[in-house]
Amino acid sequence: MAAHLVGGKLLTGWSTGESILGEFEVERDLGVGGFGSVALVRSRRTGERYAAKRLHEQEAHMRNLLLIEAQRWMGLPAHPHIVPCRFVRMLEGRMVVFSEYAPGGSLADRIARGEIHQDGPDEALKRVLSIALDTARGLSAAHASGLLHLDFKPANVLFAEDGTARITDFGLAATGETDPAAAIQIDWVLDIIVGDAARDADEHADLKQALLESVLGREPTTISAMAYGLTGAYASPEQAENRRVGRASDIWSWAATVLEMLLGRRTWPSGTVAGAVLAATLRRNVTRSGLVIPPGLARLLTACLTVDETARLHDFAPVVQDLCALASRLGLPVSQEPVRNGSEGIYRRRTVDGAWQDPRGLLHFAFEQAGLPPEDAVRFWPKGRDTHRSLLMQDLTMLEEARRLLESCSETAQIRAALVRALRDGAVIHERLGDWDASAARLRAALAVIDRAEPEEPVRVALSNVHNMLAIALRNVGDNRGSLNESRLAVEQARRLPESAYASDVLHEALLTAANTTAGTEEALHFVDAAAEAAAAGQDAANLAKCHMSRAATLELMGAREKAVAEWTRADEILTRLAAEGRRDLAGVHGISCLNRAQFEDLPDQETAYARKAVELLRQADADLPQQHGAQKLLSFRE
Template sequence: MQPGAQLAGRYRLVERLGQGGIGEVWRAQDVELDRAVAVKVLLEFDASEELLGRFRREASIGARLQHPGITVVHDIGRHGDRLFMVMELLEGQDLSRLLARTPGVGLPLPQVLDLALQTAEALAAAHAQKVVHRDLKPGNLFLLSDGRLKICDFGIARTADATGGLTVTGRVFGTPSYMAPEQWRGEHVDGSCDLYALGCVLYALLTGAPPFAGTEQAWVLMRMHLEEAPPALGAVRADLPPALVELVDALLAKEPGARPDALAVADRLRALLYEPAGRPVRDVPTMDLGATAPIAATAPSRRNVLLGLGGLGLLAGAGGGTYAVWRLTGGDKNDGGKKTGDKNNSAVPSADAPDPGTAGIRMVQEIRKHAGSVNSVGISPDSRYIVSGGNDRAIQLYNFAGGGTLTLSPMPEAAVTCVSYSPDGKVLVGGSDKALRLHDVYSLELLGVLAGHTGLVRAVAFSPDSKTLASGADDGTVLLWDVVTRSTTAVATLTGHAKPVLSLAFAPDGTLASGCADGTIRLWDTASRSSTATLTGHAKAVASVGFSPDGKVLASGSADSSVRLWDPATRKSTATLPGHNNPVRSVAFSPDGQTIASGGGRTVRLWDVASREHRATLNGHLAAVTSVAFTPDGKTLVSASEDDRIRVWKRA
């Protein structure tokens, strides 16, 4: 092939990027869409059916696997007698070249953990689609210039050293230094062989060479992989955490069933990448959190994602907030505290002991990143991050410990009214105007826009198994969405409310509660898509509902300034918690089910569930509290307000 050749009348070859025994890869220009692409051309005129089949399979797999860590395939075609494949053009270098720059040394630990985590996440996505790579190695892991990693050559057709195991003719399929024992034995392989290869890759990234090296003779390598234990990683490199050494040992287990799967590996790497306090171990430069630039949700920079969520050990004060232990003064009878500017304002730090009305609870952090009212907050299942949505049309992510901030680019329609993490921690959702936007938690990739409401979306809630998303809106409907398929068409519409649906919550058994502006609460059986009960008692709109962790108590907050407790089994109200003198806009149970937090006016009140007694009043917000949430570990309470602030509270 020559520069200037135009394949299928559309792809003009510009520069040859690489050449192998059976094909070439070119930088090319898609003249129809005016974009740069990579084109892989199969050079053999009389390629065997096996070779042609594998080439087509690679294209099919690449087109099917939609994940930011896997190379995208755009098209496949024929130019004369040659097949070609069109892929996204990657700018950067593969990991084999990166390793070659420091032979026999390996890479810094933070970088290795990051690269391995990205690889494990992509493998998990592939394995979920029943796709096994079978030739994972540094040369097939491509590091982009922005820090993201892509797995290349899924299902690629090669000659004698391509993929698979030993055939009856003795041909080796795979790269010998990274092949699992079952591949050498010619057995059927599944995703476990990719995890063995990942163990070899991790070993190479950490030490500069795979565990079995020093020879190119296939039969010698085969014996090593089948029979020998790799050199002890801890002895080769002494600075490694024991948990990482244990993980690599597990990946290099001879028996496939003894290896962890890709999801488990990703979880363990994520835990290693972040210390328990949430501070990253990455060796990266600091950044001015006050000047964090928005990141496009549809094409995030992995490096920016890492910097934003990592926290970098900085204080929130670097961006204009505070990170100090603030002592609280007593409760205020009017839900409002003192007016701004009053010298006795309860938002002013005090060295005095906390008033008994605060139950020894202190504000330990104030976050000011939104340019306007903060309408909703949610906490990640691992208790490390806050997600918030505001009138400034932005979704913000914060790291609790370090204060790191990441801003998703503004929603195109209007204010963000509601946000939530899925219980499995994989997806976050933001509601804005009449639509919902789903984002992948780790890449922040926009997974889909769910537009089905005809009125402003007011509330969202994930089912306990994370498979269903419910949304409520001003149009009076509750829509159910399939999170697994990410279909943009709702799977069910629940009707019955005559006014806007303001709040939603799932019980552990899957029962859905919806609070309405007409003062009623409906309970729904989401399996049959039917309403099972209507709860009445509030005199005004029900702005918030929440189930206790065991599902035996339902709490509701209303514009009538009350908090009510309900028994979902009997459909009866069991208690009314008075005390607020302004609309209650949010309620939340602590993870142990013993405490309820309610936000009304400018205060947050805490209640003992068993005794129904008021335990504490938390002051300091300068405007109405819009949302409260406990961290899943039960150690922290978060409150958001129209004063553009998020406050973090802990027991003294």
């Protein structure tokens, strides 16, 4: 597709060849989607290409809509017929959603070029059935996750390199509205069932989440929502009339798209008359291209394009079943339906070395401070039946809304403290999602808030921690100079704190970050030695194990293999002992140690053994740590 230029720029406002976010190079336009324009970009670090969708509007409510869109899209299970949403970043106050790039173009393009009807009617029918089956399976998977698409059309069907049809742009998806009273009552009941939170906060949260998943996480029998911003040419009658919609609306839009493929073009101005167009086509018994619609397909489309939604098909299961039977009769290969993985691990609001608190209390406070009814905050609560990544995005949505409301208030010490927490916790979630640039942006904003605080305000205690987090984020985007500068600022601030276990921990972490940034140098060893002194002062053996890990990595890079092995062994001994003593929170640290050791191993057997141990430990630590994927990749490469 050629680039679309507007005053020398693409529709996104970027220029071809422009660098955005310090990492991505803009190549060309891909089109226009709900709420934004889409461009093809390439990562200079990895070479991977993404479809980057940029929000048109800058208003906060539009930004929140796109964040909710990304949250729901990212929450969909991995499926061969759904384009995955990878991550979200901020650029000049506007959100950009990065999804996997599908190089095969869109179904709309193929219809416009007449490719569907190439090689005669028989081949055309096979193409239509293949695409219809792929997309029916993709929509069925979304519905199984409690998600409607509500804007299904040829432009939102893309093709992978192997020709597989995949659905994209869940810009109008909705999971329905939350009743505040019911949500509060459910949370209260779960607290009673699970018991005293003071016993073990992490275990209490885990048990509540597991119970919520078992009670509310089952596949919903009904889904309903209100559609906003639909494409009228494929809209169901109830969508066009702005009534509540459900699965049957997606079935109507899917059938209208299949009809367009059969005809080779869209011959109706409004999706509401697609059923009448089908009826007229069936009376002729043949399309203008000479394609004869099989009776089984005619019956199926008629059932999908029934105007009365109560009489229309409400489930894609019979649609997929009928399409498989039709495809088999035509001699098309029919693959097995992908099995949905219903077990994704327990959702925890913690990382290997960081955590964030449940955002609901902060959001409630923000609503109160902004003069809004606190019960209205409930509509932002997690729904309880989503995937791990989706739950991260829902927490991020709550934190973004809290931030927006707090920034609208007159600033006080209390408001500043809450705002720093919203920014800091949001940065941790972005780190979990692998979006280090967004994490860095929030940490810089948090530092700006702390700088406005009076010297005696408690929020200034967080200064060293935020500088250290920013140092880690900058190192992960390749800015080692900036990372080392932030590490030194973190060390400086930590040394100013009154003597305490917290001050020792913060100083230790800042020194280790500096060591990791300068890994492989004598300077790194000096930083590790200083970190070990801080760890000894804090009397936390886990911090001492981290020092052994950091020293081992630097010694490996310096070629001192024998000394490095001794350091790895000391770290392993400490972490194994602490695990036996009940320190469950260190499984992730131990897993990363094993992963790093595996990457330095020369012997394949040893590398495999440590990679396997890393996978096991990281699974214990959390459901979806980025390091776990690295360990899995290393293990699969060796095996």
